[in-house]
Amino acid sequence: MNATPPRSSPLALTVLALLHYKPLHPYGIQRLIKDWGKEQVVNVSQRASLYRTIERLHGAGLIEILETGRDQLYPERTVYEVTDAGRDTARAWLEEMLGAPKAEFPEFPAALSNLLLLSPEEMADTLDRRATALAEKLDGIESGLLEEKAQGLPRVTRLETEYLRAVTDAELEWVRAVVKDLRAGRITWTPEVLDAFAEGAGEQ
Template sequence: MSTPTRSSPLALTVLALLHFKPLHPYGIQRLIKQWGKDQVVNVGQRASLYRTIDRLLAAGLIAVRETGRDQQYPERTVYEVTDAGRATAREWLAQMLAEPKQEFPEFPAALSHLLMLTPEELLGVLGQRVKALEETVAELGASLAEEERHGLPRVTMLETEYLKVVTTAELNWLRSVTEDLRAGRLEWTYDSLVSFVRE
């Protein structure tokens, strides 16, 4: 069977978790949460997980191990990774690690249109973001400390380390921007920008 033409963080995560043991979708979802993968993988609605599983199954990257029924739960299908799935997961992983990808998150897109706000309005909304990021950095630091206390090897914490470093860098940059706004070093008026665009 042909492999999917497109990888995704969620598809890679499903294949990676099935490397450890066969699981049903609820077990996959629970491990994503328990292992903190929800910090880096957007599971979203449960339907997105089932769509991903269906896609991997159709491509022959996973297979049905068994279907069981328990009196307490509805019928559950347990999946296992196939040899093709193991090989594909390793290819996807190597590619995602080696090749920077042009992604389009919301924040840079919003920054490209901040001319619609006044400096005072921008200072207000960026101040809210600074507070939110400060909380996130503190939570990530606490998560790293907790994992270290449990004696987990560093390799299991690299994604949390990365998120903390990147979030801290954004926080520091935002603090410098808000300081420039407060000091009047970063200012504009709508009329001056409109005339600039018309030229």
């Protein structure tokens, strides 16, 4: 058994959290993630990643096998339950993730740092497409929140959706403002200006 717990991840934390409620087999975990809307913040699109996470948690002693069953409708299913070490680890991970902002490297900021490969017009058109996609995403999040509220779910179960709404709304507002500045010529550049800047920076 591993003495060192696996590194925290959104999926690993979610698996431990769901097993706090009741023992589950991997398919049950995946179904609950989707039924509870957690696929918005946890990637379970590939079942293999879920099984690898479960294997790591089991190898570290954070979960253990409760039983292995089989019936006529389903193949053999291993049911897992969380251990005391898993409960302690989940709590530690949760407090760390909530309390300490972590340096992350999402695609969008990386793309923004290299957008000088495009012309101002191309950049405006590209960000316009992103704004349209963000607006559609925001509509979907709003619909989801209304549905969750209609189901009578307590607000604590909707906080991640509220956060996604706030972040998406803020990004949409920012992208639209940048597009507006690009269209108005308040953000502009030319290859000559960039070449001169790069040459000057290289001589420092």
